[in-house]
Amino acid sequence: MIGLSPWRRRNATGLCYNAGMRFDVLTLFPGMFAGPLNESILKRAIQAGIINVVLHDIRAYATDRHRTTDDAPYGGGAGMVMKPEPLAACIRAVLSMAPETGEPSQPPVILMTPDGEPFTQRIAAELATCARLVLVCGRYEGVDERVREALIDREISIGDYVLTGGELAAMVVIDAVARLVPGVIDAESIADESFSDGLLEYPQYTRPAVWEGRAVPPVLVSGHHGEVAQWRRRERLRRTLERRPDLLARAALTEADRAYLRTLGWNDPTVGEGAEHSAATKS
Ligand code: ADE
Helix, strand or coil: CCCCCCCCEEECCEEECCCCEEEEEEECCHHHHHHHHCCHHHHHHHHCCCEEEEEEEHHHHCCCCCCCCEECCCCCCCCCEECHHHHHHHHHHHHHCCCCCCCCCCCCEEEEEEEEEECCHHHHHHHCCCCEEEEEECCCCCECHHHHHHHCCEEEECCCCCCCCCHHHHHHHHHHHHCCCCCCCCHHHHHHCCCCCCCCCCCCCCCCCEECCEECCHHHHCCCHHHHHHHHHHHHHHHHHHHCHHHHCCCCCCHHHHHHHHHCCCCCCCCCCCCCCCCCCCC
16 A cells, blocks of 8 residues: 555546546656645645546556566666566556546556656646646666557656656656646746746745845835836846846747847847857856
8 A cells, every 4th residue: 555645545547636637657656656746736736626646556567476567678788677568558557447537548658768858848838738648657777668669659858867767757747737737826827937938037026125135126116017017027038048048049029128138248130140149148
């Protein structure tokens, strides 16, 4: 028995966290998910039935006496490879499970792996339109390539570093996707945030107005909504230019944005020969 939330219930499909957009997670370590799913926004979304996370223990599909899920790589080398049979049986069992709340029975099957497509806010938004996702957590040195060929639709990496397995990566995907599901957080926060329009966020301040001798920018306490909005937009542009100039090439910029960026030293690609900004404006 895996230690999960007080509202867990067991059914034919595994350990099920209520109804809503459904994430099926295939893992050798279901216990790793209990913490993140039992806190804060995800906990509330699950309790409200807006999202549903079903954990499937791949080891339960191993048929030998020792419930073996890995083996040495053909050709030699370090580490172990996830065996094809238990993983394939688990994926097939999950795909054949009768939908409980109208979710499609053939959702995309996504392998979490460092050699997958880099995960971005755009992919999160795309996945949030699915009623159901199947997330496969790789372990050891990887999964047998034939399972990838036969059963995996998409491969996702959360960054250019190697984790001990796909569990934390799957959690990142669940978190980023779930918060875009209507009702999980308020729509305004999503519209306003970093990456939604290709720019980083403006700096935020709250009370007290002066903290350890540092005052909040006067415009924020001026009561002039128009000036606040302009200051925030400019801060987003400045911050994006300083920290992630690569994002500006794809951002939705107005002519006023471009003019402001040019005053900061941005090499506007729409003007003349325009080369990429080289972070030279950072002071
Ligand atoms: N498994 C191990 N490392 C990973 C990564 N960076 N992204 C997704 N899955 C992984």
